[in-house]
Amino acid sequence: MIEVKGLRKSFTLGKRRKTRTVEAVRGVDLSVAEGEIFGFLGPNGAGKTTTARILCTLLEPDDGEAVIAGADLRKDPGAVRTKVGYVPQGGTTTDEVTAREELVLQARMYGIGKAEAIERAEQALAAFELTEFADRQCRTYSGGQRRRVDIAMGIIHEPKVLFLDEPTTGLDPQSRAHLWDEVRRLRDAGMTVFLTTHYLEEADALCDRIAIIDHGEIVALGTPTELKHGVAGDVVTVGLNGSGPKAAELLDGHDYVRKLELGEDGLRLYVDDGTTAMPQIMRVLDAGEIHFDTVELHRPSLDDVFLIKTGRSLRDK
Amino acid sequence: MKFLRDTWLVFTRQMLLVWRTPARLVIGFVQPVAYLVLFAPLLKTALAPTGAQTYADAYRVYVPGLLVVLVLLSGFFAGFGLLGELRSGVIERSRVTPVSRTALILGRAFSEVVTLMGQAVVITVVALPFGLTVHLGWLMLAYLMLALMALMACALSYAMAMLIPSPAALGPLINSVSQPLSLLSGVLLPLSLAPGWLVAIAEWNPIYWTTNGTRSLFTGNPGDVSVWAGMLIVIALAALTVTWATRMFARQVR
Ligand SMILES: Nc1ncnc2c1ncn2[C@@H]1O[C@H](COP(=O)(O)OP(=O)(O)OP(=O)(O)O)[C@@H](O)[C@H]1O
Ligand SMILES: [Mg+2]
Numbered sequence: 138m139i140e141v142k143g144l145r146k147s148f149t150l151g152k153r154r155k156t157r158t159v160e161a162v163r164g165v166d167l168s169v170a171e172g173e174i175f176g177f178l179g180p181n182g183a184g185k186t187t188t189a190r191i192l193c194t195l196l197e198p199d200d201g202e203a204v205i206a207g208a209d210l211r212k213d214p215g216a217v218r219t220k221v222g223y224v225p226q227g228g229t230t231t232d233e234v235t236a237r238e239e240l241v242l243q244a245r246m247y248g249i250g251k252a253e254a255i256e257r258a259e260q261a262l263a264a265f266e267l268t269e270f271a272d273r274q275c276r277t278y279s280g281g282q283r284r285r286v287d288i289a290m291g292i293i294h295e296p297k298v299l300f301l302d303e304p305t306t307g308l309d310p311q312s313r314a315h316l317w318d319e320v321r322r323l324r325d326a327g328m329t330v331f332l333t334t335h336y337l338e339e340a341d342a343l344c345d346r347i348a349i350i351d352h353g354e355i356v357a358l359g360t361p362t363e364l365k366h367g368v369a370g371d372v373v374t375v376g377l378n379g380s381g382p383k384a385a386e387l388l389d390g391h392d393y394v395r396k397l398e399l400g401e402d403g404l405r406l407y408v409d410d411g412t413t414a415m416p417q418i419m420r421v422l423d424a425g426e427i428h429f430d431t432v433e434l435h436r437p438s439l440d441d442v443f444l445i446k447t448g449r450s451l452r453d454k
Numbered sequence: 455m456k457f458l459r460d461t462w463l464v465f466t467r468q469m470l471l472v473w474r475t476p477a478r479l480v481i482g483f484v485q486p487v488a489y490l491v492l493f494a495p496l497l498k499t500a501l502a503p504t505g506a507q508t509y510a511d512a513y514r515v516y517v518p519g520l521l522v523v524l525v526l527l528s529g530f531f532a533g534f535g536l537l538g539e540l541r542s543g544v545i546e547r548s549r550v551t552p553v554s555r556t557a558l559i560l561g562r563a564f565s566e567v568v569t570l571m572g573q574a575v576v577i578t579v580v581a582l583p584f585g586l587t588v589h590l591g592w593l594m595l596a597y598l599m600l601a602l603m604a605l606m607a608c609a610l611s612y613a614m615a616m617l618i619p620s621p622a623a624l625g626p627l628i629n630s631v632s633q634p635l636s637l638l639s640g641v642l643l644p645l646s647l648a649p650g651w652l653v654a655i656a657e658w659n660p661i662y663w664t665t666n667g668t669r670s671l672f673t674g675n676p677g678d679v680s681v682w683a684g685m686l687i688v689i690a691l692a693a694l695t696v697t698w699a700t701r702m703f704a705r706q707v708r
Binding site: 193194195196197215218219221222223225227228229231233234238242243245246247248274290294 | 470553
């Protein structure tokens with residue numbers, strides 16, 4: 138449904154002599170199947186929004202090819218527009234108008250006739266449980282209600298592909314779960330969903346497949362399970378108070394420690410088998426007279442995938 | 455067809471927004487009406503040298519000038535609104551649809567023009583009790599000229615906003631264009647009171663001609679050269695600026 142090859146985009150900042158080039162997207166390849174929820178996971182500034190904006194025809198790529206729902210992005214952006222829906226990161230509801238007016242307008246912008254637009258707005262309001270306040274000005278809506286209006290606008294023309302840029306940022310856990318259900322329902326109705334996020338839980342729970350993007354490049358791609366299995370073994374985290382570097386020195390080089398990451402509040406050790414490694418680790422720390430607060434054993438998470446691929450954690454940002 | 459429909463769509467949405475934010479409209483009125491009530495009474499004596507005998511004469515000279523100031527200055531500010539909408543993502547939301555790019559900007563410009571003309575009508579009506587009398591046919595023609603001026607100012611402002619998409623830098627640019635244009639057009643007092651050298655410079659200012667044209671229509675001299683010259687000039691300028699603005703917009707937003 139989405140085929141992307143070698144997508145690139147850089148921005149030039151500053152004036153005249155003091156120019157600086159930001160390579161926002163540096164050769165992205167990906168392919169999204171029909172009826173899939175595809176997640177684009179990455180930290181701030183990774184290039185998620187830029188990629189989504191290019192694929193929705195809002196930005197012209199510097200290089201690369203993309204075919205979306207059978208339409209060529211470069212040759213026929215007009216055809217792409219009729220086939221994709223886009224819900225931007227910031228939201229776009231206007232304070233002074235009602236949800237119903239927004240939806241009718243958006244439908245009509247897609248060339249849909251007036252009667253049909255009114256009909257579709259009515260259906261979308263019902264589907265997103267907005268009917269109750271459909272005729273109230275958007276300024277009176279909560280963040281979650283606004284977000285639902287945004288998404289309803291994105292699908293009012295029944296696109297084949299929906300781009301959602303950080304759909305749940307700023308929502309409380311309940312609204313988030315609600316929105317996830319709505320996205321799943323769209324997928325089950327046959328829509329292909331491309332969503333960006335920097336929430337690990339969201340990528341893990343909602344997406345069928347994930348691409349992890351960092352500094353404009355895809356560093357890992359697969360289903361959440363595949364990605365986590367790619368990090369073989371277990372993770373042992375040791376909560377340490379200040380003595381992290383010394384502990385790292387002691388533990389480094391032991392053959393049961395495959396990889397070791399020193400964080401602010403402790404150590405992360407990637408080991409083959411946690412149950413045998415944990416006592417050994419504790420013994421080494423005891424022998425070194427290093428006091429530790431906690432020791433935890435867990436299966437690798439998407440954050441571990443990110444950490445291994447980039448050397449940084451997504452969570453602490 | 456699609457283009458007309460899209461323009462209408464954008465226009466009606468913008469008008470709805472104007473309607474829902476009456477504060478903006480009221481602020482637009484307050485200043486001209488204050489001038490009308492507090493400044494215009496001084497005019498009978500001030501304008502005596504131009505042959506004004508009565509308050510009606512004075513208002514026939516003053517009101518058209520006031521309307522020119524209103525449409526020009528408010529029109530020149532349209533670019534800020536456009537920048538705001540570009541930033542807030544409202545325009546981006548339209549750009550992911552196949553809606554005509556030209557319609558996005560023309561529909562906006564037309565809604566500004568209609569709003570300004572509404573204000574112009576109210577100001578004219580407010581001036582009536584002060585003794586303004588004007589021939590209805592010529593008044594309509596004067597409104598047409600004002601509407602074209604508003605369109606021109608608005609399009610010029612849009613084009614400048616596309617050229618310099620930063621509100622902080624746009625303000626000074628707009629001021630440096632609008633100030634000489636309005637000073638050298640005799641909007642507040644007719645330049646027939648001015649020394650010869652000033653008139654000689656002003657004759658190069660297109661707004662001088664349109665201001666005089668509007669004023670001639672108000673004072674009942676539709677045969678004056680400034681009427682048809684002003685009309686031709688403003689039609690040409692409106693066409694030029696609208697073309698420029700739509701080109702710039704299409705280039706900027708793709
Ligand atoms: N219009 C622009 N002009 C200049 N630089 C830009 C522009 N848009 C994005 N960038 C830069 O490109 C890089 C990628 O930005 P992008 O918005 O795609 O990140 P993101 O992954 O969506 O981040 P976030 O999670 O914060 O939304 C950033 O370094 C950003 O500063
Ligand atoms: Mg983003």
